[in-house]
Amino acid sequence: MGRCWIPPGNFTRNGAFCLNFTVSKKGALLVGCWLTGFAAVAGFLFWLLFGLLWGMGVFLLLTALSFCFGELHRRGYRVRITERELSIERGFFYRILQRIPRRCITGVSCFSSPLGRRLGVCAVVIHSTGLSTPIIGLTIADSERLRGALSLEGSSE
Secondary structure (H helix, E strand, C coil): HHCCCCCCCCCCCCCCCEEEEEHHHHHHHHHHHHHHHHHHHHHHHHHHCCCCHHHHHHHHHHHHHHHHHHHHHCCCCCCEECEEEEEEECCCCCCCCEEHHHEEEEEEECCCHHHHHHHHHHEEEECCCCCCCCCCCEEEEHHHHHHHHHHCCCCCC
16 A cells, blocks of 8 residues: 655656555554543453452453554554545554445534543544444544545545
């Protein structure tokens, strides 16, 4: 997927349109922070059921794992837009590749929590016929570029 990354413009050497996006480091931090909330709930439940030491141990373990998962999320996520399709490659251990023809994309939604706005990242949901695909951790500027490239004005048809 990385063969058409050309930063100055949006065209490859042969003149074809191509945009690439990846999850930013702050996007990985956002995923880790979201998962830390779940770690706190699990730690609280273990504290109520088994005692304070178990609760603290579960919380600390799950917090460390949540930030590791956020980094794995960042490293394993690639979004690529060409003239004809949108490709989303994700996953670190199990790779998933989705290819959606641009003519089938019906909408793009951007969501930003208060923490996401503070970090400058958001979640983007791409809607197509029969499918909604979330992309969590793009910078706000990248999400606007993605939305512009997938809009009717930005399409090549």
